[in-house]
Amino acid sequence: MIQEESPTAGSAPRRPGRSGRAGRPARIDRAAIARVAGELPLEEVTMRSVAERLGVSVPALYHHVGGRDDLLRLAAEQSALRLTLPRDAGQHWAVWCYEWADYIRRAFVADPELLKQYVDGALGMEVMAEHIDTAIGPCVRQGFSGPAALALYELVSECALGAAISEIRSGRFERDGRPMDVELRRLLARRDPPALPYLRRLLAAGPIALPSFTERITTVLAGVAARRGEDPADVIHRITATDPPD
Known part of the structure; x- marks a missing residue:
């Protein structure tokens, strides 16, 4: 029976991910770094966390990436590449655009760090070109x-x-116990009655109910249809009939 090898006396136990040969560090390149960084939630991507998963030292990692910002760019590109794009099944252009917009919204809400990287221009054109063409x-x-x-x-x-x-x-305000209508009521309570008259009327009418994302994007797409000489009502019907996701 093969027994698990134990460290010899006086030797240090092997660290996970490191090569079994002493003095032979794991071979890495930017592709390997990007792959490992992309496996982590973006908020957990650090030089140390990626180095540990690769079985190398942090200084060794600096030979291939410029720092955490560079590492986050690589990780964000990997995250973007793994996103499941909407499927083109020949649906009406307005339905396709609705599904595409909802896909973008959901992807960024699920991973706010990915949104930050997108805004900062971290997602390269090699990634974006595929999405735009699709x-x-x-x-x-x-x-x-x-x-x-x-x-x-x-x-x-x-x-x-x-x-x-x-x-x-x-969502962050809600988690902190500071939803918009509560914060507005607190603010108005501290101000003299003549101040902010329209907000006072709005809150006096009842809880604030903003339109859903589906309602807002449908309004936009109906406007596009009208400018193209198409029937906006048909676009509204098509989108509302697609059983929009929550």
Whole structure:
């Protein structure tokens, strides 16, 4: 029976991930670093955490990456590459754009650090080009010119990004026990009655109920349809009939 090898007397136990040969450090390159960094949640990506998973020292890692910011860029690109894109099943262009916008919103809400890296320009064009090409393809095939399809992609992406930022921000306020309507009521209680009259009327009417993301993006896409000479009501019906995700 083969027994597990034990460290010999006076020798240090092997560290996980390191080569079995003394003096032979694990071989790494940027591709290996990116792969390992991409396996971690972005908020847990540090030089030390990646070095430990690779079985190398932090100084050795600095031979390949410039620091944590560089490491986060590599990890963010890996995270973006792993995202499951919406499936083109020949759906109407407005339904496709709705699904694409909802995909962007959900991806960034689920990983706020990925959103930060996107805003900072960390996702390279090699990654973004694949996403853009996938996004505009169905629109071009349904009669949009290339520039018009790209403009539509930018429009729905901006709507989705704004929604993601708002949702992340609201979620943090909720977790801290500071939802918007509660904070507004506290503020108004500290101000003289003439101040902020429109907000006072709004809060006096009852709880604040903002439109859902589906309602907002549908309004945008109905406007695009109207400018194209299509029936906005048809676009609204198509989107609401897709059984939108929560």
